[in-house]
Amino acid sequence: MITIKPRFQFDCDVLITGGGPGGSALAYHLARKGHKVIVAEAEQFPRDKVCGDGVSPIAISELHAMGITGTEKFRQTNEIKKVGLFIQNDKVIIDLSKPEHLLFHAHIIPRIELDHWIYEAAKNAGAQYFEKCRVTDYVVTDQGVNVSLTQEKRNFQIKTKVIVGADGSSSTIGRKMRGTKPGEEFQLLGLRAYYENVHGPTDRVDIYFSGESFPGIYWLFPKGPDGANIGMAMVSATIPQNTRHISKMLTEHIGNNADIKERIGPGKISGKIAGWPLVFYNSESRITANRVLLVGDAAGLINPLSGDGIQYALLSARWASETLDAAITRNDFSEARLNTYREKVDQELGFDFALSNMLVQFSRNKTLTPVWMSILRIMIARSKDDPAYADTIAGIFEGTYPSHQALNLPFILKTLLQGGKEMAVAPLSELWNNPAGFARSKSELSDTVMQFLKNIKNDPKDQARWLLNVTRSGISVAGHILGSLGR
Ligand SMILES: Cc1cc2nc3c(=O)[nH]c(=O)nc-3n(C[C@H](O)[C@H](O)[C@H](O)COP(=O)(O)OP(=O)(O)OC[C@H]3O[C@@H](n4cnc5c(N)ncnc54)[C@H](O)[C@@H]3O)c2cc1C
The missing domain is CATH 3.30.9.10 (D-Amino Acid Oxidase, subunit A, domain 2)
Structure with a gap:
């Protein structure tokens, strides 16, 4: 006797958990391609989100491609053309340049508005939203994904071909997929x-x-x-x-x-x-698995130097939509197929995140803070007289340039030259004008070295952990540099 298995009935092609910039942009792109998309969002729009509200030129280019910049409401938002960098008793104000390929400067847009615009674009494109609805769990089978949801005390299930975690930095989907919480x-x-x-x-x-x-x-x-x-x-x-x-x-x-x-x-x-x-991004963490994929903050796509994440949420959403479109067409949701998305993220952002990560891991050791403060002072001093140098620094903070642009030889040489100038001129004038201050700054440096050695003696485990993280992130940066030389 032949038994016919009942066909797995899908409620949608893609279930997206979270309707922030990442989830709603992904819903927009997939719905425009004709796919059936459901977004489950724990809150109700318009909703606020804790943020600096800085929307970078690259993020606005993504919004522009989604038709979001043509409205009067967008035109009324505040455009940014300058950045001020302040460090005790010193500052520089830098005019932001606009590279030709970018149409807009950064804007400040309260998230209660920005996220609502992206949500409306996705709905107009055909995405379906379940609001005040939380994804609580999911189970991946050979045939699909069974997702458990709760909406206003009602529990129910949705069957989907693939589930996306766009549920932010405390992602339920990410935690379940990786089986661990991110390290401190x-x-x-x-x-x-x-x-x-x-x-x-x-x-x-x-x-x-x-x-x-x-x-x-x-x-x-x-x-x-x-x-x-x-x-x-x-x-x-x-x-x-x-x-x-x-x-x-x-x-x-x-x-x-x-x-x-x-x-x-x-x-x-x-x-x-x-x-x-x-x-923030840990290149060793998974962002894809069989029938599961993470975008935006859920994938850790945050620049730890600037805290920016909106542009990465929007970019990762577009890249994920390309991978998922192909996966739906081929009916192949294996991790190997979804990994084309991971490769794109690594290719476009890997170097930048590795470098930012290394700088943050390095500066995490508070004993070295005086050294970093001196480096920042040198950079601010150089920015005052060198517009091209200032432009690179401002671009990194505005999100116009990748941070690894700072690794180019002219930028490093200029920083070193400025440091040499300050070290040669400043001590002489300081010794002349303020001998007590001169003696203090020299003793601060030796204090830093002594404290560093003391820390190693007192807590060798902690210092070893720090050194391991710095070395790991350094190796990752070196890998990207070698990779870029080989291309
Ligand atoms: C203090 C601060 C300042 C920042 N400033 C900036 C800035 O100026 N510029 C910038 O670019 N970035 C900034 N960021 C980062 C930025 O806020 C994030 O990168 C961005 O929100 C990422 O978008 P997302 O869609 O990935 O996640 P989110 O915007 O966090 O959206 C996730 C959504 O998922 C929903 N959700 C969560 N769990 C579930 C669940 N289980 N079921 C259903 N729904 C769920 C949430 O309600 C939320 O709506 C800042 C962040 C912080 C904390």
């Missing part, structure tokens, strides 16, 4: 507050470096003529252990830093300070 050395913490009645230049974002938060940064991004998004991002492992209320770090910085205080003027905080964890 790959975690950042971000805080954001909105301020009203902040005046000053509307076209200038400011970034503040301080030893206390390094390798993190503080920022002020103007929303328009009288409001600003102010916040900080820090590597979680370097948050001082005695910090009882992390939000205090932000208010104390604002209270103690003369430059940010001057910029805020009579401005006052509106609403609460909100925090959010971020996980």
Whole structure:
């Protein structure tokens, strides 16, 4: 007797978990290609998301291709043409250039608006949304994926050919796929507050470096003529252990830093300070498995130097849509097929993320902070007299250039030359004008070396772990450099 197995009935081709920029952009691209897409989103649109609201030129190019930049609402958002870099008692204001291939400068767009526009574009393209609906689990079988969801206390299941995790930095899908949580050395913490009645230049974002938060940064991004998004991002492992209320770090910085205080003027905080964890890219972590794929923050696509992730969420969504389109056509959802997406991510972003990761792992050792502060000072000094050099630095922060552009020989030579100049001229004038200060700065350097040696003696395990991470990330960068030479 012949038995006929009942056919697996799919509710959709692709179930996307999360409707932020990554999930909604992917839904838009797939729906435009005629695929049946369901997006399950835990919240209801329009919804806020803790962010600096800085949307880079590359992110806006992606939005432009989706038809999102043609509206009056987009035209009303704040365009950024300058960046101010501040370090104790020194600063540089840099005009942002616009490379020809990019149509827009960066804009500041509150996420409650930006994410809603992408969601509407996806719905108009034909994607179906289940809002206030959380994906709680999934099971991959030979035939498809059974997804468990909860919507307003009702539990139900959806059958799909493939499931995508676009569910942000605490991704349920990523955790299940990898079977582990990301290591602390790959975690950042971000805080954001909105301020009203902040005046000053509307076209200038400011970034503040301080030893206390390094390798993190503080920022002020103007929303328009009288409001600003102010916040900080820090590597979680370097948050001082005695910090009882992390939000205090932000208010104390604002209270103690003369430059940010001057910029805020009579401005006052509106609403609460909100925090959010971020996980950055670990090239050893999986972002694909049989019938499963991760995009955006869920895949760790965050630049740990700048905290930017919107452009990577949008880019990864487009690349994932190309892989998934081919997978649906061939009816092949194996990890090997989905790995074409991983290869694209590595090819386009691998070098950049490896370099940023190495710099962050290196600077995670707080004993070396004075050295990094000196390097930043040298870079700021050079930026004042060298527009091309300044342009590279500003481009890295704006997300216009990849960070590995800074690795080119002229940039490194200029930094070293400037460092040599400062070391030759500054000590002589400092010795002449301020002998006590000169002696202090020399003893700071030897203190740094002594502290470093003491740390190795006191906690060899921790120092060995740090060295291992630095070496690993260094090897990864070296691999990318060799790869690029071979191309
Ligand atoms: C303080 C801070 C400042 C930042 N500033 C900037 C900046 O200025 N510029 C920049 O480019 N980037 C910035 N980022 C990073 C940026 O916010 C992220 O990279 C971006 O939001 C990634 O988009 P995404 O779609 O991958 O994830 P998200 O925007 O996090 O969207 C994930 C969605 O998934 C939903 N979800 C989660 N779990 C489930 C579930 N189980 N079921 C259903 N839905 C679920 C969530 O509700 C959410 O809507 C900042 C981040 C922080 C924390």
